[in-house]
Amino acid sequence: MRVIFMGTPDYAEAILAKLIDTDGIDVVAVYTQPDKPVGRKKILTPPVVKTLALDNNIDVYQPNRLRDEDVVNELLKIECDYIVVAAYGQILPKAVLEHAPCINLHASILPQYRGASPIQQSLLNNDAKTGVTAMLMDEGLDTGDIIKIEEIEIPKDMIVGELFDALTKIATDLTVDVVQNYDNYTPVKQDDSNATHCTKITKANGLVEFEDAYDLYNKYRAYTPWPGIYLQSGLKLKQISLLDSQKDGEAGKIISINENSVDISCLKGSIRIYKVQPQSKKEMDVISYINGKRLSIEDNLS
Structure with a gap:
């Protein structure tokens, strides 16, 4: 069977690779976003999907607007x-x-x-499970009829990269299943009354305060490595864990200094910090950081 593939990031690359490697499926064209400047030197870089397609001699199209008449006709x-x-x-x-x-x-x-950030949203909400939905597209945003759903449980300490990898594996297998067995499925309309939405993530989403330890930890899970979580001072919290989610405390106060970590109280709950990154400096262990700042128990990290 002949398939046109459309996708751009790593998630899409893995699905495309699975389609290419599956007998009986012929990827006849790939549509992806235009090359973009990357890094401080703004080097024009192709999407990973484009590179994979070209390596497999598949025609690649990169329209700025898929909706343009000439693009559609092509x-x-x-x-x-x-x-x-x-x-x-x-x-x-x-x-x-x-x-x-x-x-x-x-x-x-x-x-x-x-919407644009479902994996991060599931971690922000500390969901027990998430999944991948194969959907028959319509003109709405993720509103089409559902073909099949595969679910996965989310461990309490899983961060976004790990969940991304798990869902990518599910998505690759689900894609082949649905394409090969499409006629055996009956798409089911979504219940719009249960719909929720998530928006595109920006750097500003990573700003945190020592208010609710539970929420702060879930932001760490959702936003590591990008955009990362950081304090108003610019200090990035690179590696943390949740200590307590209930006990009231003073926001940002150092309550314990351990061998390789520091415990910080929040207005509600507390967290343990292992690594930080000061603004415009390299990542370091938190003990070196507080020693450099001459901070001790009862001082405030924020």
Whole structure:
């Protein structure tokens, strides 16, 4: 069967790799975002999906706007049985949606967490489980009929990179399953009354205060390594754990200095910090940091 693939980041690359390696599936074209300048030197860098496609002699298209008429007309000339979409980053116009069944792999249990950051949102909310939804796309944002859902439990100490890897593995297998067995599934409409949404993450999301230790720890799980969590002073908290989620305390006070960590009280609960990174400096162990700042028990870290 012939498949057009649309995707951009690592999550999409893994799905594309699985499609390429599966017998009976012929990826005839790949659509991905344009190359972008990366790093301080602003080196123009292709999406990982583009690199993988070119390595496998697959035609690559990188329109700035998929909705442009000439772009749509060019796509419609490509014969395919399915269009598989994974974190592409553009809205598909109606003409493309009608060209072939468009199957989207969304990293949540829809209709929960429609939008741009479902993996992070599940950690922010300390969910017990999440999953990947294979969905038949429509003109809405993650509103299409559900083909199949695969679920996974979330350990209490799992951070976003680990959850990302677990969901990517599920998504790759689910994609092949749905494409190969599409006619055996009956898509089911989503219950819009249960829908929730999540937005694109920005650097500002990483700002934290020593208010609620439980919320602070879940932000650490969701935002490590990017955008990371940091205090108003600019100090980044690079490695932490949750000590207590209930006991009232003084925000930011050092309550214990251990061999390789420091315990900090919050207005509610407390956390343990192992590594930090001062603004414009390298990451360091927290003991070296407080020694350099001449901080001791009862002093305030914030």
